[in-house]
Amino acid sequence: KNQVEQSPQSLIILEGKNCTLQCNYTVSPFSNLRWYKQDTGRGPVSLTIMTFSENTKSNGRYTATLDADTKQSSLHITASQLSDSASYICVVTFTSGTYKYIFGTGTRLKVLA
Amino acid sequence: NAGVTQTPKFQVLKTGQSMTLQCAQDMNHNSMYWYRQDPGMGLRLIYYSASEGTTDKGEVPNGYNVSRLNKREFSLRLESAAPSQTSVYFCASKPGQGAGGYTFGSGTRLTVV
Numbered sequence: 519k520n521q522v523e524q525s526p527q528s529l530i531i532l533e534g535k536n537c538t539l540q541c542n543y544t545v546s547p548f549s550n551l552r553w554y555k556q557d558t559g560r561g562p563v564s565l566t567i568m569t570f571s572e573n574t575k576s577n578g579r580y581t582a583t584l585d586a587d588t589k590q591s592s593l594h595i596t597a598s599q600l601s602d603s604a605s606y607i608c609v610v611t612f613t614s615g616t617y618k619y620i621f622g623t624g625t626r627l628k629v630l631a
Numbered sequence: 632n633a634g635v636t637q638t639p640k641f642q643v644l645k646t647g648q649s650m651t652l653q654c655a656q657d658m659n660h661n662s663m664y665w666y667r668q669d670p671g672m673g674l675r676l677i678y679y680s681a682s683e684g685t686t687d688k689g690e691v692p693n694g695y696n697v698s699r700l701n702k703r704e705f706s707l708r709l710e711s712a713a714p715s716q717t718s719v720y721f722c723a724s725k726p727g728q729g730a731g732g733y734t735f736g737s738g739t740r741l742t743v744v
Contacts (some may be wrong), residue, residue, distance in 0.1 A: 522673065539702055549699040552732055559737070559738070560734070560737050560738070561635070561721050561723070561735030561736050561737050562674075562721075562735050563735070564733070565685070594703075605672075616728055617728060617729060619676075620673070621673030621674040621675075622673055623671060623672060623673050624673070625724060
């Protein structure tokens with residue numbers, strides 16, 4: 519069964535600290551993996567996209583990694599800011615005739631001053 | 632650019648009432664989607680329109696209908712609302728049916744009492 523699991527469900531950190539969010543998937547055949555940021559009351563916004571051959575992708579203080587062999591991805595946030603408080607959603611795309619998308623349940627991050 | 636615009640932002644319905652959620656995009660995208668987001672679950676696809684003039688069921692279509700009015704607009708209709716349809720609804724668009732990322736609207740929070 520195609521699934522995307524994220525951990526932890528929620529996380530609280532102090533401003534300025536780093537954190538890492540995890541995404542494990544059992545999706546095949548894999549096409550790409552995206553991380554989205556969803557602010558409260560808003561729609562998700564894409565942060566990064568990685569294909570099978572890419573191991574790492576950065577977007578400012580956000581760095582995503584992908585291990586296609588173990589089917590794991592992580593999103594590392596460096597020097598967190600209050601504005602990083604949001605839900606982070608991992609989305610895996612696979613092909614089944616057409617492209618299909620499996621959404622993880624997200625990690626809710628709270629950054630405290 | 633507005634991107635994807637959804638109306639209304641909030642709505643309370645009584646069981647059995649009907650309503651239509653409106654969505655419009657100004658990015659000249661061919662494909663449009665309706666998702667629902669429930670606590671503890673990933674976004675789930677209700678219906679999609681790969682291109683103007685076509686619509687298809689997603690993962691959870693029961694109780695909903697859609698209309699692709701033109702290339703810009705894609706509406707979601709609840710004919711007889713049920714408490715199980717209490718959710719946050721997101722409209723999204725993509726350039727096409729390829730593996731590209733979504734642009735999401737800001738959501739409609741619907742409560743059915």
